[in-house]
Amino acid sequence: MEILQAMMLVFIAAAGLAVVRTHEPSSQVVVFSFYGLLLAIMFVLFQAPAVAFSQIVVGAVVLPFMLLLALARVRRRARPK
């Protein structure tokens, strides 16, 4: 179990780096959602299932969804006539 936990932490560090290194905002949202999913798995591995539920819904679904909507809105306004 501890090996799994250590591996998960390494994955999360790599994914966090990937979020920062992705520059195009809409791709960044997708990477961020994946990062949120990894966090949820980590919470399960550390025996915090209630937190994992919150994380998987809010961090991996609702927040990226809202970010995408906001990005789409900003882009539409910026689009020329």
Add this chain to the structure above:
Amino acid sequence: MSRSVRLWLFAPALVVLAGFLVWSFALLPAFGNYRGPYGDVLNSVAPPERHVTDVVSAVNFDYRAIDTLGEEFILFASVIGVMLLLREHPDEVKEEIEDEQAERKVPFPSDAVRVMSLLLIPPTVLFGVYIVTHGHLTPGGGFQGGAIIVSALALVYLAAGFKMFKRLIPHQLVDLGEGLGAGGFVIIGLAGIAAGATFLENVLPTGETGDVLSGGTIWLISVTTGLEVAAGLYLVIHTFLEKLLEHVKEGDGRGLRKTMDDRRWTMRDGDAGKTMGDGRWRMDPEPAKDGRPVSQGPRYEIEDRGLR
């Protein structure tokens, strides 16, 4: 500031920070070694005292319910803030939903995505309701379950588009649910005072451990929180979608097209200089000869007289 100066500033800061980090990590308790008494106390006290099997929920909705009340009102206030910021402005018009427009550039979701979303909606809603109503028995509770129910609503949008999303969910009912969810928590708290105990004290019978209807106010607060979270997140997503898909600033040429389509305006000889709509738009002085509908011909220019 040049690059070398920045490096010279950065290097000592890095050393100091790394030093503190190593120092604090060295003093951490061993991995998996829990030292505080509170968790152990609650673990032994909560099940016999409150007849629940999920101690986390007992803490959230009973022992520290006042904190959860504060958190719920943080969510309530942010939902109101989002709705207020993204409300329909007076200079915006409701336009045809972009998803339904014929000249939409983005392809519709594929049949596979739509079928999968449709198939996933019922189990997701059911799972969310289960998580809300079993918060005192298994991991999860009002917040998690409410958020899961809302993710099913996102699937509705994915499967059927925004029109169906709006038609399926009665908005007034959601508003009511949002208010009831936030207010219900407070009412349950006040019920404690009415029963002669303190605010938010668990005054209801706690029932049989393991029953769905047990845990006293823990179960009730979990359900009101579920209502509040589901309604609140729905309102946020709805407001965002509405802002994105429906509200268009007049004058960027998109609101105008809707006005013209509505009136089935056809431009013919002699229409030059006429006003249309509510008088703010005027036909270009040089009309085309074939009388095609304005909305089909890109060469019919309409001038914004800016009479606002």
